[in-house]
Amino acid sequence: MLHLIFVSSLDGVVLDRIGNGDAMVFMESAVLRTLKSSISGKQLSRLLDYSKAYVLADQLAARGIGVDELVDGVEIINTVALVDLCVKHPVIHSWT
Numbered sequence: 001m002l003h004l005i006f007v008s009s010l011d012g013v014v015l016d017r018i019g020n021g022d023a024m025v026f027m028e029s030a031v032l033r034t035l036k037s038s039i040s041g042k043q044l045s046r047l048l049d050y051s052k053a054y055v056l057a058d059q060l061a062a063r064g065i066g067v068d069e070l071v072d073g074v075e076i077i078n079t080v081a082l083v084d085l086c087v088k089h090p091v092i093h094s095w096t
Contacts, residue, residue, distance in 0.1 A: 001019065001022045001023075001089060001091045001092070001093060002022070002023050002024075002025065002085055002086060002088075002089035002091070002092045002093070003017075003018060003022060003023070003024045003025070003092075003093050003094075003095060004025050004027065004092060004093070004094045004095065005024055005025065005026050005027065005030040005033070005095045006027050006028045006029070006030050006094065006095060006096045007028070007029060007030055007095065007096055008029040008030050008031075008032040008033055014095050015040060015043050015044065015047060018047050018051050019051070020050045020051065021050070021051065022051045022052075023051065023052040023053075023054065023085055023088075023089060024047075024051065024052070024053045024054065025053075025054045025055070025056070025077075025082060025085065026053065026054070026055045026056075026059075026074075027055075027056055027059055028059065030095075031055050031056075031059045031060060031063060031065065032063075034053065034055050034070050034071055034074045035065070035069050035070065035071070036069060036070065036071050036072075037069070041071050044071050044074070045071050045072065045073070048071070048072075048073040048074075052075065053071070053073065053074045053075065054074070054075045054076070054077045054081070054082075054085065055070070055074055055075075055076055055077070056076075056077060056078070056079070056082065057076050057077065057078055058078075058079075060076065
């Protein structure tokens, strides 16, 4: 399953629903959840043992976030890679 996560204010319940082999794409204000210093940083780090996390490069740039600020293992992608993920994962859930 592909989880499109848009909102940073969602609590840990969203991350609790990530399953083995799932992928997460953090967009809009949710990119703040991918920061090492975020409240969900440790939980996200544990999820990366069995799932994948992505963030859009332009979303990071718009917020002035550097690569070194991200949780280790979060991959930076572009829009083409996002489309590829949508094709690869036929089941998509949006968290807004």
